[in-house]
Ligand SMILES: Nc1ncnc2c1ncn2[C@@H]1O[C@H](COP(=O)(O)OP(=O)(O)O)[C@@H](O)[C@H]1O
């Protein structure tokens with residue numbers, strides 16, 4: 109009983125305390141606008157605070173609540189509920205992520221299976237892997253410039269896929285190399301065909317590693333989307349953030365940052381649950 | 391006509407400049423229906439020897455034939471029970487066995503295959519665990535699944551690589567009896583690898599010691615002429631059992647079984663030796679008891695070869 113209460117205290121209350129403390133700290137450092145009476149008797153608005161242009165939590169809520177209380181509203185093209193923007197982003201992330209997995213998994217298998225393939229392409233992968241999405245994006249735009257109306261979308265998908273697939277590639281390759289020789293010996297003794305060995309033994313044995321890769325890839329795909337939308341102007345949460353910045357509405361930036369973080373966190377949680385399911389199956 | 395023949399088989403591992411010879415000129419024949427045990431030190435090359443029969447390894451020189459046919463690769467006519475169970479962890483007991491059965495008997499009807507699987511699960515007394523995964527089984531149960539899978543392949547010869555090595559003594563005793571019974575009933579030819587002379591005597595018709603490596607060789611075959619079923623309690627007092635065991639052990643420990651080696655071992659004293667009160671009281675800092683474990687000694691004994 110005592111222990112249970114302790115666990116609840118730890119699991120629920122402590123994070124809440126952390127949130128409250130963070131909000132307080134945020135409020136403390138953020139800027140305020142105060143009315144000041146000038147010597148000549150007129151009132152003037154003066155900014156004060158440690159970081160004068162950082163909107164505080166209260167101000168953020170006041171200015172952005174319309175995006176939050178009606179999260180799916182669509183008033184105008186650039187004035188929609190925050191979750192509606194998020195949804196647009198999620199759709200494009202899902203597509204790019206799917207491409208990343210479809211390319212990355214087989215590539216990882218090839219790397220893991222063939223020493224020569226690995227020797228040939230591992231250096232190239234190591235070079236391409238650290239390239240920022242901001243660097244890939246213009247290339248995507250150029251490549252798909254002639255694709256008419258879907259050019260923007262294709263460029264975005266290209267960027268997401270090419271940035272997000274590396275963890276999948278590398279983890280799958282590691283997983284394939286880590287398949288215990290005993291499992292492969294079973295396949296040899298039973299004379300399983302190549303396809304059967306792949307589907308009955310190699311893929312199930314690699315699955316936990318693959319899922320680790322998938323999880324990391326999803327995190328990257330979500331990171332990339334904001335950059336992609338800023339550059340292509342596709343409607344979505346990153347694009348919203350960029351527009352509001354250009355309009356000088358800094359409270360919306362804060363809202364977007366919090367939303368992006370929260371969605372990323374939820375995606376990661378969901379993947380980790382899936383991952384655990386597959387790991388416990390093994 | 392001999393069934394399984396190894397003639398002058400040698401095997402080395404490693405790159406040419408640093409090759410270690412594991413097996414040197416090993417010859418062995420096994421008759422059909424015979425149960426042969428190979429007893430040897432760990433690391434001597436027992437698994438290597440077995441793998442050349444299973445076809446997972448090829449000898450550097452010499453030949454391995456089964457039914458007069460050269461063994462060139464692994465195949466389902468040789469059912470292997472691997473040293474570390476080697477069950478696929480994402481499959482249940484039944485699925486693990488079905489993987490083999492479905493692969494090897496594609497012409498059978500689905501119901502006949504399922505029946506074949508269940509029959510072999512029942513044979514090792516695991517019907518209650520047929521839908522469990524290996525992680526939910528004890529070591530002994532896993533090894534029984536492994537035996538069931540090998541037998542379900544209906545192999546010509548069963549190859550058991552230290553099947554009970556990782557089990558506790560009591561489970562091992564039960565499984566020794568169980569596997570002996572199953573092998574006897576199936577009438578299969580069996581090659582058992584073990585590091586336990588008693589296990590060999592309890593289970594096999596013939597025991598062949600393998601000397602310590604590198605360059606291990608097989609010793610003289612020792613026939614076990616004890617009636618079956620063998621009762622381990624009665625055997626403990628059987629003079630023939632004792633004589634068999636001493637033959638095996640003395641060959642393994644003797645000049646043939648072990649090349650000249652020096653054994654270096656740590657001698658660990660009990661944590662504190664009682665103080666010897668007869669001794670005169672020492673001065674402060676004197677070297678009298680109690681002695682502590684930190685005062686370990688190391689000694690090296692050159693064994694005669
Ligand atoms: N694939 C391999 N490559 C290199 N050395 C090996 C390989 N397999 C076994 N060895 C070596 O051969 C010796 C015998 O191994 P093994 O047959 O597994 O012994 P045992 O089964 O009797 O314990 C060991 O010293 C081991 O290090």
Ligand SMILES: [Mg+2]
Pocket residue numbers: 436437438473551552
């Ligand atoms: Mg071994």
